[in-house]
Amino acid sequence: MSVEITPPYTEDQLAGDNVSKKDLVTFLQSSASIEFQTEHKLKGAVKNVAKTRTKEQLIADYKELFDTKNFKQPGEDEKEEERKKKATESLTEKTKKLDLKDEPQTPPKYTKYVLKKGNKINYPRPGDTVLCYYVGKMPDGTVFDTNSEMRAGQKKKKQQPLKFKVGTGQVIRGWDEGIQKMSLGETAELRIEAEWAYGRKGLEGKIPPNSALVFEVELVGIE
């Protein structure tokens, strides 16, 4: 089945100012075959194509289209749409798969034990800034880091509390998610598996590879 189209513009009209680049692109996109469009870089938003091609080029394309009669066949648009859809689908699928990693659907790799109840009203939400005191211990109880040192004869908490934005990836995942389950004033123990802490490689000089961590966290403020 062949398609015949009569040229909508005469030579003089083409040369004049009445026919804009956009008119030509619109016409070429609706009439030329996909193959022709690809070859002549006519695909894409009309505005963008008009920007990248000169009028002379478009007129040449226009003439060539009628010389070669490489017109769009019925059904070609649908096919093209389908192809595009597939391409983006496969891409979004892939990216989705990557994103899935971060979906909270995977079972949490930490356990929380409440040591002191909080007010059970204010829970930090992603984006909130929280203030906390913490003691970080290895599973065998060795303290590797803390900001609430207990020293003989002194009250604790002389240091300033740790401050960070919740749910934005600043802190290890066990913290980022665990803290959202705590309410203001609560003290909890977070036992975090290596995967949600410092993982396979650990932290130089501080945390050995594949190490689970235990944090005693006190949530003292939400901003």
Place this chain on the structure above:
Amino acid sequence: MATTNIETSSTVVESTLIQEVVELLEAVKTKPAVKMIKDPANIDRVKEAAWDLVPQLCSFLTSERELETVSVVCACEEILQYLSDVGNAKELLLVLLEQADMFKDDIKFKALLRPVQRCLQRLPSRKGNPIGIALETLCAHIQELPLPEDYQLEDAERQLLEADETVRRICSCVTAILTFIKPFAEEVSWKNRHTDTSKTATRTSNKQVKELMGHLMKILSHPLAFIDLSVTDSSSISRGRECAERLVTFMSYLHADFHKALVQILEDNHAIEKEQKRTKEQQKDSPADMDELDTLIAEPVSKLGLGTFAYLVFGENLCSDNVPCVYRLEYLFEFNLPFMNALLETPESMVRLKGVALFVSLLEHMPALTLSSHLLEFAPMKQLLQNLLHVIVYCPPKDIRQSAVKGLSSLLQKFELAGRYMLILILLKSSTHAGVTGYVIQLLKNEIDRNLKSDQLNAFFCGSQLEKLLRLIFTLPEGVETDLLDQSECVMAALNLLRYLVLRDKPSEDFTGIWQQIPRLQEVYCGPLQTAIDMSHAHYALDIERTAKGECMADSSLETSLSVSGHVMPEMDDKQRMSLLTTALHTFDMMQSILSRVTELIDIQRKTQLENSA
């Protein structure tokens, strides 16, 4: 009237005392001079005379004097020390600082440090920020120390810097100022800060912390950033490293949490810059009043200082206990981007070395596939890539370039697949150096290989997405006239990739989509490349022939010269020229051989496919 008389008489007494001491010192009779000052009977006279004695003593504190009669310098130091113990601390501080401000000699600088320190410690009240003023005056000397020349040293050669006169001077002066700073840093250490918790006390100590932190950062940015602070050999620690370790230790007294300290400094910097901009604009309209002058005194902490600090903490793990063990590695990487950039952007190789080391060590413990592709849209990250590429191509010391190259491939591994794809795309688009492009092509080849070996194909490294990258790779910048010698690393890598693809991926399967592109590639790449190789080969073969015959080159009548960083390179002699031309021919032969192999493989693979389908 009576009071005036007393004053005059006491002035006379003082001036004779001063005169006598000066005369004794001039005569190198140091012991009697010291004895005279320290004589308990003279204590009141000495106290009175201290103000006028200091400038006289200071005139003896010069490098020349030290070489001639070191005992006089020592005696002066001893007397100054004594004065600072017994004299009026406030008055002495003023006169000592005035001396420190006057002219700069290392001997005088060092001699004044202890007396100033002592006076500050003896001050009954610290109103009016005396420590800040003293630091400002004394650190000015450090800021004026000349920097060592950039010798572009490599690896172990850098240890030689230790012997450089400028470096030794830097280390000795910095050691001295750090000894001066030590008690003031300890005083406000967070470990003892709870002793006085009243509001004013906290405010003064906070101010002191800020003041000290600012000056320590300044010392880092100049001069420490420009000398070697790494440990190459654990048995001996360089003096520069020693300074760095002490300095960071003092900082660890000031801030329990380095990350928080950096965040605070960045916020302050931002506010100060904003304020400066505002006052500048206002000044245009009206002359500055006193309030505005006050705000002008505050200056932002230099980026180079911050960068050097980040390098020492995150790259060299100094006092890394002061960084809470709760941050994600990818966050710390992102957080450090501006610091890495500050270091990499500075042309001196000693600074760049630190930038690369910081970059490499932040990636070291990060698992693969951690970084999100969104990071690549972040301006400091884009900047980092450009800085890295610049170091890889232009940084003279080879070891720095090599670790930057290693770092780049490590960075690629840390990104998730979408990020890897984007990173390769960015690098291909922004690289202007054939060697770098060649290396990126190699990295891409590894990614394609990993993809083909995995159970599930990833869309980024096959089909239309891959095609986008391949279009950038299989292209000759100037068609058949491309300078193949210049582009050889890029062309060879591209041909290797093509050979790998047609060998690894069967036309019947076409996982990568390469076979769909083969007809186009043959037309736009392989064909023109063949012509280019033929042309270049013929051209160089002719050159060789002519050189062998001793003929002058047609274009050698042109007056041309080549200069590398300002030095004119000598003309090549015939022997050099010959060897250069022969090497070029070899390069073309190699290209030819791979290109032929690729063409052959394409035919074989297609034939096998036809046979199989038949």
